[in-house]
Amino acid sequence: MKLKKGLDHGLNGFHVATIPKAPRSNRRRAQLKKTDEDSEICAFDLLASLARKLLQESESSSASSNASGNDHTASGKDAVKDGCQFQDKPLKTDCLEQGSCEGSVVISQSASQNCDQKCSLNEFPLAEDDDILERTSKVIDSGFSGNVGGDAIYKSNIVNANIPSKVEGGSPDFGESFYNGMENVLEQQLETKGMEKGGTVFLIPFITRHRNANKLGVRDDDDNLSRTNKISNKLKVYRPVTRIRDRRIRKLLTSKYWKTAPKLKDFELSRADGGVKPLHRKRKPYNSERCQRDALHKRRKFYGHNSLDTFDGGFSSESVTNSPEKGRNGDKRRLPPMSHGASVVISSVAGHQTSLLSKDSNVKFSIKSFKVPEIFVEVSETATVGSLKRTVMDAVTAILGGGLRVGVLLHGKKIRDDNRTLSQTGISSEDSLDTLGFTLEPSPVQGPPPLCSAEDPPLSLPCDTPQLAPRSPLTPALDSAIPNALPDPRPPTSEENHVESNHEPMTPHTDLLPDTSLSDSRAIVAVPPIKVEALAVVPVNNKIRRTDIAQRRTRRPFSVSEVEALVQAVEELGTGRWRDVKLRSFEDADHRTYVDLKDKWKTLVHTARIAPQQRRGEPVPQELLDRVLAAHAYWSQHQAKQQGKHHPGILKIDGQAEEDGVPAI
DNA sequence: TTTAGGG
DNA sequence: CCCTAAA
Incomplete structure (x- = not known):
């Protein structure tokens, strides 16, 4: 896996970065996230600006925070500066504004490039990057959404309220090592000292939190991106030329000010995006459904409670x-x-x-x-x-x-x-x-x-x-x-x-x-x-x-007619060719995916085997069930053997089909 | 993406 | 139906 590359070198104790062999699913997810991240690159400026701002703020406002903040601030500025150009400008204005839009994108890219060159990030193990990115992206997401939402300001403001808390740095998810590692990296690579632990960077809790919260969004984005990319480059605009590079940069930036706003893109993509979705749509129902589903699912998780809240409010x-x-x-x-x-x-x-x-x-x-x-x-x-x-x-x-x-x-x-x-x-x-x-x-x-x-x-x-x-x-x-x-x-x-x-x-x-x-x-x-x-x-x-x-697709019990169609198709095509079944008999039923059909068949078989009294739902005519059993038995024996064959006949109930595949009626 | 299965 | 592993 590419993730693996360079993991071992983890620069500064980025232990976290490594993505151990995980079940495929996990890996996949990780990848997806990465994808998202790319999109966020543009957000860098925002991040940078934010970071800067934060730093400034921290300096001024939070006496409580680290004293060191000042120094860093300066350096931080510079770092940021390269990429974006806010030397002395107040972050807020410049950065945020820029960040809010596409303009930001452009900037960010350039910035990222610069950074890239300047900093020798090459050493970063991919894994690290990914890891970081992953997190980052999330963070970004949240931040982003905030900005977009218009709440951004709000958020940030609040965010900065210096609460002298004794919160421990580490979140469960992240080890301190991770955090530290990030910092080190940043410092070394960027030479940015601006972000101190003490001060301004809020990684952990934030990230963690968002992770949960944003997953949906992120996920969506990811999906969107990935899919989209395949289809077209539309989105690419947002992306930096070089992914890796960007990532690195991003990383850097991000590390500093994790929090921020980069998500603009995502936001656009996911929601505002008229563009993205359509792309998905293009895909067969399967895909689109899936995407939506995923998104929904995730969101739902997060939003779940809200209902109540919301509830209260609106009358x-x-x-x-x-x-x-x-x-x-x-x-x-x-x-x-x-x-x-x-x-x-x-x-x-x-x-x-x-x-x-x-x-x-x-x-x-x-x-x-x-x-x-x-x-x-x-x-x-x-x-x-x-x-x-x-x-x-x-x-x-x-x-x-x-x-x-x-x-x-x-x-x-x-x-x-x-x-x-x-x-x-x-x-x-x-x-x-x-x-x-x-x-x-x-x-x-x-x-x-x-x-x-x-x-x-x-x-x-x-x-x-x-x-x-x-x-x-x-x-x-x-x-x-x-x-x-x-x-x-x-x-x-x-x-x-x-x-x-x-x-x-x-x-x-x-x-x-x-x-x-x-x-x-x-x-x-x-x-x-x-x-x-x-x-x-x-x-x-x-x-x-x-x-x-919507999270879970609404349940749509198969009607008898659908069952019949399914049985018919399976009799002819056999099991194991669900896509064909779908095409043949459910082409127009967008809500029935081949997986659905397969599942339905599975349940039909089960249903057919159990006592009628145990069956629930709309009763399926016994005749169909018999056919189900017969077909199931038949195809079980003939397996893939003659897929091309047409076996329209009705199989024996018992399921003992003829050898040559000619079903007995 | 599709298939196959478990949940 | 969902989720995954595999292919």
């Missing part, structure tokens, strides 16, 4: 459509399913939190949206809907205006101890991040409207900005660069939202929406659950989401 279609901001505002109102005639519970809007990244000791958070605290409103039964709305609005407004505090939830549990460090609380790990949630709670003092939960005596993070809490000082610049930093309507957001919460679908939502909101929302939800997706805060995403949610 009316309006709300759905609305940008997150609305949600924040409490725009959404719920009618109270509550029996008390007049009281209305508002539960709010989706709260999401999180994307976080972390570097060594810093944990970054991106908060998609907050949950609005529960609000009780009383309205006369004779009140008009309009008045109800106003009432609710007022209540919400009061809350928002009145004073909020932020609650932090980990695994659905409120973290009350404000004095504990994040690491102590367990927030350093990726897991935590995934399960981390923020809520807005009326501050006890002010609560204009009735407060909700007695239960939450939330502790608050220092930040109390009502809506978006944790912006760091750093961010401002970014904001300026990008107009709608926080509250912006970020179309792509949905992903983000999901990303945050992404757990396995199975995970109880509770995790995310604990306490009040959750319970409340449920109550509310009881009403008319609009489609979850519909509720999604972000409109754009809705579609995607739906699709994504």
